[in-house]
Amino acid sequence: MQFPESWLRAFVNPDLDTDALSHQLTMAxxxxxxxxxxxxxxxxxxxxxxxxxxxxxxxxxxxxxQVDDGSGAPLQIVCGAPNAAAGIKVPLARVGAQLPGGMIIGTATMRGVESAGMLCSARELGLSQDHAGLLALDADAVVGMSLREALDLDDMLFTLKLTPNRADCLSILGVAREVAALTGAALTLPAFAPVAATLDDRLPVAVAAPDLCGRFAGRVIRGVNARAATPAWMKTRLERAGQRSISALVDISNYVMLELGRPTHVFDLQRIQGGLTVRWGKPGETLELLNGQTVELAADVGVIAAGGIVESLAGIMGGAATAVTLDTTDIYLEGAFWWPQAIMGRARRYKFSSEASHRFERGVDFESITEHLEFMTRLLIDICGGQAGPLDDQVLELPARAPVSMRLDRCHRVLGVPVSRQEVEQIFTRLGLPFQLRDNVFIVTPPSYRFDLFIEEDLIEEVARIYGFERIPDLPPIARAQMHTAPEALRGPHALRERMASLDYQEVINFAFVEEAWERDYAGNADPIRLLNPIASQLAVMRSSLIGGLLANIVHNANRKQGRVRVFELGRVFMRDASVPDGDLTVAGVRQPQYLSGAAWGPAFEEQWGVPVRQVDFYDVKKDLETLLGAQASKLICLPASHPALHPGRSGRLELDGVAVGWIGEIHPRWAQQSDLAHAPVVFEIDVAAISVNEMPAPAELSRQPVVIRDLAVWAGADASYQDLLNTLTHTIASNATLGIVKDIKLFDVWRDKSAQTAENSLAFRFWLQGRDSTLDDATVEQCIDCLLQALVSEHGVRQRA
Known part of the structure; x- marks a missing residue:
């Protein structure tokens, strides 16, 4: 929000300079x-x-x-402006003057005629972009006066960055209330004489949706001069507040909104057919707005209609059909209270924002509607003339202002300073918060313009703001320090991040809101959790997978000529689950597990002379995942399975102890091609809860006996997987005590005879055997190998390779 300091000081003028006032507002x-x-x-x-x-x-x-600059002797100045005429007052840059940008004005000769200075346009002075002619000044401007003084150009412009809860400060009046409360300076409200009704004309208005509009007021004004000039003082204030002057009727409406925080709308009365109806929109209805955009309405969008024709979006923007023009003579002035929840997100749905919707969706004062309309009527009559009809006011349903209690001792505990009861009373009085005091408990009734006071902490915050954060001592908290030792087997989020970083992955943090297409394409989720009020159309649903965000990170880097990308993210995903109850940290029907996901794209290693360049593949990322899991990796199984985001032949489902915990594989060629990636990234995604507890190492006595190594090669059917064979061997060893000497098994060779008639694979296993108390003899070793071979034969029909 931008405004000139002089406008604020017209309401409240504390004995502070600009910097001190700025600091006071910021600290509040x-x-x-x-x-x-x-x-x-x-x-x-x-x-x-x-x-x-x-x-x-x-x-x-x-x-x-020939120009009079107040020095007594006329100056001769050559000028090319088309509006230069005798009698007008304009800015003059005397000889020696310095213009914006550093240009110094001197005496010049232009086509043989001497010129002692320069007559200036608004653009040459940096006041606007208007360069059509000289800047015409008011007739009462004093000749010879400094232009900065005459136009108050040393006025400072304040730009406030307001939090969404302080809608009451979206006006000069609201900020002035704060300044008065902070400094104790007197608040001066604009004084005006209400306009007496001289017409009996009324426009019938029916409010059919009390849940949309809680109060509606308006009046008819006839005989206005829409071509009347906006007063210079009003135009100046609007321009310095960032508003472009359009016409008197529009400027007055904008002025009242900025000064009092009251958005209003002015209808061209002659364009309204019949009375007005305030209702919800109907599917299929359309409306052309003042900005030229045509929108399609829905059942949850409020409208003002006339004779069955929609005339404006309630609380957002008027329609083009009933907009005032320079030929307008009769108007209908409207002011209303629109429920914030009925306005929230509607303008953003249509991909625009308006000053009115920005205020109404945060909450606008509902008690002062008629007072503000009276003030606006006075401005309209004084500037544009005309006659006013009676002011109609329909009150249907207004927000209940529930009292909020604040315990004084609770305030002291939260703030850490004993603010006296008398000072708290003064703070609430200066803030305009009516209260009752019962046993050191302040019971405050929030005023109609404060939509941010609901709980005890809100009132404590008000005390802190006005008391002054600088007055609160900077003392460290005093509490019993009790150190808690983390379980050694626990592998928390920080440890997982550290391990991923050590594996050459960089952490990213992506939005939990994603595109709906990501959920459909990358997660196969046809029913994602939708946001009621998305901040952007491409962030409309909650993610159930981290893969889409990582793929977008890779595409972003690839588009910026980064040839090797390795990223990971640890974050929550959101999926529907009817079994989840509502609780302190849970939402009914929504499961929110934490996932760890990583993605690698580009060369497997940084480019260097000693290693040939090759693209990262499935096994590189699988090895990274096994390194991450440490001892748990021995229980990690990767089973062939299909996933919507992954290559059907180069992906698998991850299992730990027989429980599915995630996925790993190459991105599907379709999505890689869609993203213009020459090579498919390899990704993995795993449930953090499944890998957060590691097995504690168990100490065991090392055998002093030599290790015996034996190889066993078998022919197995093409449909027999290595994992199935390994499971059989592991189970056989565990169920036979004599096989306890088998310490490890590795697959070291896979071969297929292409000339053979049968589709068989040769799998070569290597076994490490070691006795505990004595050296193993050949007979014992051969007996063990034969037992394992027989288990493979009986379970999988393999045959030993000669």
Missing amino acids: GLEVEETAPAAPPFSGIVVARIIEVAPHPNADKLRVC
Whole structure:
């Protein structure tokens, strides 16, 4: 929110300079993001009056002006502006003046005629982009006065960065209330005489949706002059608040919104057919808005209709059909209270925002509607003329202002300082918060313009803001320090991140809100959890997988010429689960596990002379995952399975102790091609809960006996997997005590005879055997190998390879 300091000081004028006032607001929670002068620095520019204008003897487009600058002797200045005329007052840069940008004005000769200065346009002074002619000043401007003084160009512009809960400060009046409470300076409200109704004309209004509109007021005004000029003081305030002057009717509406925080709407009365109806929209209805955009309405979008035709989006923007023009003579002035929940997100749904919706979706004062309309009527009549009808006011349903209690001792405990009861009373009084005091408990009734006071902590915050955060001592908390030792077997999130970083992966943090297409394509989720009020259309659903975000990270880096990317993310995913109850850390029907996901793309190793360049593959990432799991890797099984995001032949489901815990594989060629990636990234995703507890190492006595190594090669059917054979061997060893001497098994060779008639694979196993108390003899070793071979034969029909 931007506004000039002079406008604020018209309401409240504390004995503080600009910097002190800025600091005071910032420390009270209204962050002053920037202060800047209303005009860029320049000097030597004064108000001057053109006495006489004559044609230039040697140039058709130039004229010679005699100018009074208040010094007593007229100055001769050559000017090419088309609006230079005798009698008008304009800015004059005297000889020696410095313009914005550092240009120094000197005496010049233009086509043989001497010019002692320069008459200036608004753009040349940095006041606007208008360069059509000289900047015309008011007739009452004092000749010879510094232009900075005449136009108050040393006025400072404040830019506030407001938090969403402080809707009451989206106006000069709201900020002035805060300044008055902070400094104790008197608050001066604009004084005006209400306009007496001289017409009996009324426009019938029916409010058919009390859950949309809680209060609706308006009046008819006839005979206005829409071509009347907006007063210079109002135009200046609007421009310095970032609003472009359009016409008197529109400017007055914008002025009231900025000064009092009251969005209003002005209808062209002659364009309204019949009365107005406030209702919810109907599917299929459309409306052309003031910004030229045509929107399709829905049943949860509020509208104002006339004769069955939608005229405006309630609380958001008016329609083009009933917009006022310079030919408008009769208007209907409307002001209403729209329920915040009925306005939230509607403008963003149509991909725009308006000043009105920005305020209404946060909450606007519902008690002062008629007072503000009376003030606006006075401005309209004074500037545009006309006659006003009676002010109609329908009150249907307004927010209940539930009292909020604050215990004084609780306030002391939270703030850490004993703010006295008398000082708290003064703070609430200065803030305009009516209260009752019972046994050191303040019972505060929030005013109609404060939509941020609901709980005890809100009131404690108000005390802290006005008391002053600088007055709260910076003391460390005093508490009994009890050290808790983390279980050695626990592998927490930080440890997992550290291990992933040591494996050459970089951590990323992505939005939990994702595109709906990601859920459909990468997770196979046809029913994702949708957001009621998404911050953007491409962030409309909750993620149930981290893969989409990592793929987007890779694409982002690839588009910026990064040839090797290795990233990981540890974060929550969200999926429907009817068995999840509602609790302190759970939401009914939504499971929120933590996943760890990694992705690698590009060369397997950084480019160097000693290693040939090859693209990262499935086994590189599988090895990284096994390294991450440590001792748990021995229980990790990768089974062939299909996943929507992964290559059907180069992916698998991860299992630990027979429980599915995640996925690993190459990205499906379809999605790699869609992302314009020359090579498919390899990704994995695993449930953090399944890998957070590691097995404790168990100490055991080492055998002093030599290790015996034996190889066994078998022919197995093409459908027999290594994992199945290994499971059989492991089970056989565990069930036979004599096989306890088998310490390890590895597959070291796979071969297929392409000339053979049968589709068999040769699998070569290597066994490590070691006795505990004595050296193994050949007979014992051969007996063990034969027992294992027989187990493979009986379970899988293998035959020993000669």
